[in-house]
Amino acid sequence: MPSGRSRPARTGRRPGPTDTRGEILRVARESFAETGYGASSLRGIARTAGVDPALIVHFFGSKAGLFIASIGWPFSPAEARAVVADGPQRVGENLAAMFMRHWDDERERSPILAMLHVATGEPAGARMMREFLVEYMLEPLVETIGGEDAGVRAGLIASQLIGLGLTRYVLGYEPLASAPSPLVTKILAASIQRLIDEPLP
Amino acid sequence: MPSGRSRPARTGRRPGPTDTRGEILRVARESFAETGYGASSLRGIARTAGVDPALIVHFFGSKAGLFIASIGWPFSPAEARAVVADGPQRVGENLAAMFMRHWDDERERSPILAMLHVATGEPAGARMMREFLVEYMLEPLVETIGGEDAGVRAGLIASQLIGLGLTRYVLGYEPLASAPSPLVTKILAASIQRLIDEPLP
Numbered sequence: 001m002p003s004g005r006s007r008p009a010r011t012g013r014r015p016g017p018t019d020t021r022g023e024i025l026r027v028a029r030e031s032f033a034e035t036g037y038g039a040s041s042l043r044g045i046a047r048t049a050g051v052d053p054a055l056i057v058h059f060f061g062s063k064a065g066l067f068i069a070s071i072g073w074p075f076s077p078a079e080a081r082a083v084v085a086d087g088p089q090r091v092g093e094n095l096a097a098m099f100m101r102h103w104d105d106e107r108e109r110s111p112i113l114a115m116l117h118v119a120t121g122e123p124a125g126a127r128m129m130r131e132f133l134v135e136y137m138l139e140p141l142v143e144t145i146g147g148e149d150a151g152v153r154a155g156l157i158a159s160q161l162i163g164l165g166l167t168r169y170v171l172g173y174e175p176l177a178s179a180p181s182p183l184v185t186k187i188l189a190a191s192i193q194r195l196i197d198e199p200l201p
Numbered sequence: 202m203p204s205g206r207s208r209p210a211r212t213g214r215r216p217g218p219t220d221t222r223g224e225i226l227r228v229a230r231e232s233f234a235e236t237g238y239g240a241s242s243l244r245g246i247a248r249t250a251g252v253d254p255a256l257i258v259h260f261f262g263s264k265a266g267l268f269i270a271s272i273g274w275p276f277s278p279a280e281a282r283a284v285v286a287d288g289p290q291r292v293g294e295n296l297a298a299m300f301m302r303h304w305d306d307e308r309e310r311s312p313i314l315a316m317l318h319v320a321t322g323e324p325a326g327a328r329m330m331r332e333f334l335v336e337y338m339l340e341p342l343v344e345t346i347g348g349e350d351a352g353v354r355a356g357l358i359a360s361q362l363i364g365l366g367l368t369r370y371v372l373g374y375e376p377l378a379s380a381p382s383p384l385v386t387k388i389l390a391a392s393i394q395r396l397i398d399e400p401l402p
Contacts (some may be wrong), residue, residue, distance in 0.1 A: 159369070162364045162368060
């Protein structure tokens with residue numbers, strides 16, 4: 001914990017350096033749940049947690065970063081980078097494998113679902129999910145795909161992933177829901193790779 | 202309004218035949234919003250609306266039918282039938298056109314979004330959305346596609362539609378969000394048709 005760089009709290013008690021991060025997360029979770037993403041502010045969360053807003057920025061980068069940490073979003077930035085590390089011709093396989101690994105695990109699925117729930121419930125939640133996806137997944141993807149329609153291709157890939165997650169794991173549509181993971185991974189990988197390699201209609 | 206077939210109310214006031222349907226919808230909306238889909242019952246809604254449960258079945262067919270009517274779901278069963286009426290080789294084009302027509306209209310989009318919000322929030326909501334999609338869209342689709350993997354193909358088609366709706370209209374990911382509708386319809390139609398015509402990996 002980089003407590004040496006922490007600034008002193010303006011108001012209220014000041015938790016020890018080790019539990020400061022945990023306390024901020026606890027307050028953030030409460031705030032997002034009670035007042036929504038849009039209406040929650042770093043300043044308000046900092047006030048309730050008894051820390052300086054700059055400390056939250058220091059720990060989490062932004063309100064979006066704080067939200068992601070508070071819901072336990074399972075995709076790490078390093079994992080997202082690994083998806084594109086082998087070049088465009090392996091993105092289908094890498095991305096499908098990463099996606100299925102996370103969605104197949106119910107504990108990892110639940111924060112993704114929470115984010116989709118917030119995104120379908122209020123524009124601020126949708127904006128937050130978009131900003132997050134753009135930063136962590138879509139920008140590296142667009143760069144790796146290259147070409148002038150890379151943005152549309154990346155969007156279609158994101159829509160495949162989100163749609164499959166909802167249909168298989170949330171709606172539980174059969175026979176897709178109980179189809180073996182290796183089969184679904186293979187179908188998904190081929191479909192993503194096609195969106196990278198083939199011309200758009 | 203088929204008031205001649207209405208049965209007398211068991212309890213409470215009895216609205217006139219014209220506003221009975223509206224009154225049931227009003228009570229249903231309240232009940233679904235307050236206690237969720239799973240915990241709402243036709244019997245409870247009938248009691249509050251002051252009508253016989255059989256009248257609700259008569260008007261709406263089932264609790265799912267009542268829910269759909271209460272949120273103003275824009276896809277009519279006749280439209281769903283029209284998608285498959287020209288045979289499997291036209292499903293891509295027909296389905297993409299129907300889908301885009303509804304999602305492009307913000308008023309029609311909002312009940313679809315409400316359903317997705319409920320589906321990502323509680324298992325009962327997800328079950329309801331699945332049951333609805335299976336009955337209105339997926340069963341006719343599976344029958345039209347034919348063959349032993351028709352169910353998986355239909356599921357992948359549903360996942361394309363849901364994913365594109367979320368990415369383009371809810372998350373608003375650019376450049377997909379402002380891409381012209383005819384272009385997106387063309388891409389979607391080709392993608393659906395491929396899921397019908399080509400072998401799965």
